Amino acid sequence: MPVGPFGIDPIIWAPLRLVIAVGLALFLVLNGALLQIYLERKIQAIIQDRLGPYHVGPFGLLQTFADALKLISKEDVRAAATDGWFFVAAPALVFCPMLASWAVLPFAQDIVGANLNIGLLYLTTLGSMTVLGIVIAGWASNNKYALVGGLRSAGQLISYEIPQILALVSVALVVGSLSMIDITRSQTGPFVNVLILPFSFLICFNAALAETNRTPFDLPEAESELVAGWLTEYSGMRWGTMLALSEYGNVTDVCAIITTLWFGGWQGPGVDAFPLLGALWFTLKVYGFIVVMMWIRATLPRLRIDQLMSFCWKGLIPMALVNIIAVATLALVFPNSLVPIAIANWALVVLFIAGIPFLQRRRLATLRARARASAAPAVRAAS
Amino acid sequence: MTFDFVEPVVFALLSIGVIAGGAAVVLLNRITAAALLMAFTFLCMAGMFVLLGAETIAAFQVLIYVGAITVLILYGVMFTKFSDGPRALLFKRQTPIAAVIVAAVAIPVALLSFSFTSAPPRPGGGDLPALATSVFTDFAFPFEVASVLLLAAMVGAIVLTRRDDPEEAAMRRRR
Amino acid sequence: MTVPVGAYIAVSAVLFFTGCAGVLIRRNAVVILMCVELMLNAANLALVAFSRKYGSIDERGSVFVVFVFVIAAAEVAVGLGIILSAYRNRPVVNVDEIHQMKG
Numbered sequence: 001m002p003v004g005p006f007g008i009d010p011i012i013w014a015p016l017r018l019v020i021a022v023g024l025a026l027f028l029v030l031n032g033a034l035l036q037i038y039l040e041r042k043i044q045a046i047i048q049d050r051l052g053p054y055h056v057g058p059f060g061l062l063q064t065f066a067d068a069l070k071l072i073s074k075e076d077v078r079a080a081a082t083d084g085w086f087f088v089a090a091p092a093l094v095f096c097p098m099l100a101s102w103a104v105l106p107f108a109q110d111i112v113g114a115n116l117n118i119g120l121l122y123l124t125t126l127g128s129m130t131v132l133g134i135v136i137a138g139w140a141s142n143n144k145y146a147l148v149g150g151l152r153s154a155g156q157l158i159s160y161e162i163p164q165i166l167a168l169v170s171v172a173l174v175v176g177s178l179s180m181i182d183i184t185r186s187q188t189g190p191f192v193n194v195l196i197l198p199f200s201f202l203i204c205f206n207a208a209l210a211e212t213n214r215t216p217f218d219l220p221e222a223e224s225e226l227v228a229g230w231l232t233e234y235s236g237m238r239w240g241t242m243l244a245l246s247e248y249g250n251v252t253d254v255c256a257i258i259t260t261l262w263f264g265g266w267q268g269p270g271v272d273a274f275p276l277l278g279a280l281w282f283t284l285k286v287y288g289f290i291v292v293m294m295w296i297r298a299t300l301p302r303l304r305i306d307q308l309m310s311f312c313w314k315g316l317i318p319m320a321l322v323n324i325i326a327v328a329t330l331a332l333v334f335p336n337s338l339v340p341i342a343i344a345n346w347a348l349v350v351l352f353i354a355g356i357p358f359l360q361r362r363r364l365a366t367l368r369a370r371a372r373a374s375a376a377p378a379v380r381a382a383s
Numbered sequence: 384m385t386f387d388f389v390e391p392v393v394f395a396l397l398s399i400g401v402i403a404g405g406a407a408v409v410l411l412n413r414i415t416a417a418a419l420l421m422a423f424t425f426l427c428m429a430g431m432f433v434l435l436g437a438e439t440i441a442a443f444q445v446l447i448y449v450g451a452i453t454v455l456i457l458y459g460v461m462f463t464k465f466s467d468g469p470r471a472l473l474f475k476r477q478t479p480i481a482a483v484i485v486a487a488v489a490i491p492v493a494l495l496s497f498s499f500t501s502a503p504p505r506p507g508g509g510d511l512p513a514l515a516t517s518v519f520t521d522f523a524f525p526f527e528v529a530s531v532l533l534l535a536a537m538v539g540a541i542v543l544t545r546r547d548d549p550e551e552a553a554m555r556r557r558r
Numbered sequence: 559m560t561v562p563v564g565a566y567i568a569v570s571a572v573l574f575f576t577g578c579a580g581v582l583i584r585r586n587a588v589v590i591l592m593c594v595e596l597m598l599n600a601a602n603l604a605l606v607a608f609s610r611k612y613g614s615i616d617e618r619g620s621v622f623v624v625f626v627f628v629i630a631a632a633e634v635a636v637g638l639g640i641i642l643s644a645y646r647n648r649p650v651v652n653v654d655e656i657h658q659m660k661g
Binding site: 083085086116117118121122124125128129131132135136139147151154158178 | 419451453509
């Protein structure tokens with residue numbers, strides 16, 4: 001039984017650390033949703049050169065409480081033609097897998113809900129269960145726009161699972177274990193995994209943006225598309241659960257996975273002396289990534305559904321496959337050293353970034369040729 | 384106090400879930416509810432795999448069956464939902480004969496299956512390292528064949544469901 | 559008191575025969591596909607139960623189960639492709655009426 005910090009008796013530490021883990025998980029998910037709604041509005045405001053919420057509370061900090069109170073006190077409007085049990089169950093089906101995935105994330109040394117030796121596989125499994133909830137939400141609304149939005153979102157989610165899983169597998173290849181605690185422990189000091197596998201990090205970050213329906217991949221739930229996509233018929237706290245809690249919980253979850261795999265998780269200066277300080281470093285790193293995701297949301301325009309799908313199948317999946325082949329081959333050829341893998345991965349990053357202008361030029365030429373070929377004769381004569 | 388009663392109780396609950404879900408798929412009129420109860424059956428099966436100690440197989444079960452196959456079946460249900468007229472749900476003539484034959488075979492098999500002698504207890508622990516080693520060393524060739532099979536299935540499903548794009552057909556004719 | 563292997567096999571047998579009965583008595587093609595999936599699951603349960611209780615250390619039964627997963631997934635994809643293509647031709651999903659090879 002692990003001895004607790006400050007020499008706490010193991011018999012007390014064993015349940016206490018579970019309580020701390022569960023408490024931190026619930027705190028990060030539930031309060032995190034409130035905090036992130038506020039952060040999102042403020043960050044978008046700052047980037048868009050305006051003020052954001054400032055009426056309610058100092059600096060508008062109580063705005064989200066006011067919104068939550070309003071949502072809870074709203075009337076539960078349900079169209080009569082919606083599909084009964086499924087309409088009610090869909091928010092739960094979207095929320096529960098996300099909540100369950102907090103069981104394997106390590107917040108600090110020894111503070112983890114369950115040290116599964118298939119931790120990474122468990123996380124990908126739960127990610128794939130969210131798709132079911134979204135399909136049911138779209139179907140149960142008995143609304144053509146909601147159905148199409150739900151099917152589009154489901155298609156997007158299952159497509160982007162593939163590069164995400166391939167990127168996670170490359171980390172498991174390098175570390176040699178699927179357990180989240182082993183992955184965290186394998187990154188000693190400043191040598192975090194992003195120095196070895198930056199290309200995997202980029203692929204996983206892109207796929208994570210798409211998995212959580214964040215801009216630029218948020219077509220299924222954007223306000224100007226398809227009414228509101230698969231959330232159209234949900235209002236009040238059902239909408240609050242689906243959108244606020246589930247989406248921001250998912251964002252936090254995915255950022256926590258990225259932190260643990262590529263950036264050392266809870267490690268940071270001072271954790272050897274105060275093990276519980278790891279929770280602070282973990283939270284700071286996770287929120288760093290969340291702020292980057294919000295920054296991307298405020299900056300980039302939205303992709304169309306066919307652009308989104310072709311980016312996945314013709315862009316991210318070939319890159320992820322090349323990455324896996326390179327990492328696996330080098331891991332077999334040089335089993336004792338991580339340097340060749342690091343060199344190969346950084347080379348892939350440089351190749352990718354340098355290759356973007358060439359690909360864009362070729363694609364522009366193809367699109368221009370296609371437009372010219374199918375245009376009217378008058379336009380064809382003019383161009 | 385010992386927690387010895389936990390395993391049989393959990394097994395009993397999971398087996399009730401599995402069998403009830405299976406019966407629901409066969410008997411329910413609303414096929415969307417049947418599809419979701421099939422997903423519930425798959426989840427209870429994953430629980431039974433965990434009870435047996437095969438946690439990797441349990442994770443794959445949820446990932447493949449609940450995450451992918453249930454969604455596929457829901458798509459199939461949605462696209463073909465409104466075609467059933469006011470017909471009977473089950474075959475009128477075949478149902479009693481089928482029920483009798485199936486019960487006549489199932490009940491003896493279920494009762495006889497308790498006659499397996501219990502094996503010496505194996506050391507516990509998960510199945511991940513052994514499974515991974517087996518798949519990639521002893522069974523590497525079937526693994527590669529399975530990947531080719533998946534590729535063939537993917538291509539086949541796409542080709543089967545392609546619609547003829549009128550623009551593409553016109554371009555082909557023009558060429 | 560551990561659960562005997564016979565209990566797992568009994569559950570697997572009951573589920574298998576439930577799926578079998580479903581294939582025989584249901585008329586909707588998608589529901590027949592769902593019952594086939596139930597039968598595959600029952601087979602998986604039997605394989606894993608025997609592998610974990612009696613098998614050797616290299617988990618050969620579980621390897622077989624991995625291949626059954628692969629084949630089940632491929633079969634559902636192609637089967638739904640067939641059903642949807644036939645549905646596009648004539649919008650019936652009742653297997654009683656999809657009995658002509660013509661058209």
